[in-house]
Amino acid sequence: MNMNGFQLDQLLAAAVFCGARVSGLMVFCPFLGSAAIPAPIKAALTLLITALLYPRQAPLAMEFGPWQWVGIALSEAVTGLMLGLAANFMMEAALMAGQILGMQMGYSLASLFDPQTQADTPVLGTFYSLTTLLIFLQMDVHHWLLRAVAASFAYLPAGQSAASFAGVNELLHAAGGILLAAAEIAAPALAATLVADLVLGFLGKASPQLPVLFVGLAVKNLLGLAVMIAVIARWPESFSARFAASVALGERLLHLAH
Secondary structure (H helix, E strand, C coil), rough: CCCCCCCCCCHHHHHHHHHHCCCCCCCCCCCCCCCCCCCHHHHHHHHHHHHHHHCCCCCCCCCCCCHHHHHHHHHHHHHHHHHHHHHHHHHHHHHHHHHHHHHHHHCCEEEECCCCCEEEEEECCCCCCCCHHHHHCCCCHHHHHHHHHHHHHHHHHCCCCCCCCHHHHHHHHHHHHHHHHHHHHHHHHHHHHHHHHHHHHHHHHHHCCCCCHHHHHHHHHHHHHHHHHHHHHHHHHHHHHHHHHHHHHHHHHHHHCC
């Protein structure tokens, strides 16, 4: 069927490939891809974003075979997945930072139901995860991601993305930095509690009659919480740079997918 010089399948292909990229983003995107959001709402949001972005796409002036449709749609979905993963690495780093501190401060056995992961998570991991999510929303980072996806169709039109070794390598390199980012987030309270461990160890050696084992956990607990409260005002500034780096990573992955 011809519509003003374009085949209907060419018009449909642009919509399908655009929707595949958006769908990939919605799987791992923080907040938008959360397991706490019902699947029908996420599906409706995906369709809405696709409908808003589709007018930016030109009909694909090429013929596609059945297998080509599947291959290109999968490539577009992988491109969206990579963008969502790049943004989600920061959330995983915050969760890991809370888990590290939970073990150091004695909260490893206390767990809460985390609505983001739909699983029981150590209490400090949940606190760090939800605090990072609030900063994510307060700074409108989800809007940054949606704008990045919309802009990606300008230099990487629907149907032209392809998963590349360079893109996968860049993504794996970024994933390898999750532990480092978690250590940096937890560093102030972690350093304070480690110093407390050293001081308590010396006190225990110098005066064995002191009940170091009984007071040590309480001291580390209070000291760690005090340091967390002291540095929490710096979190928005710190996470702003980290979220900007995540969006920049997503843009590099999109360029490498060309």
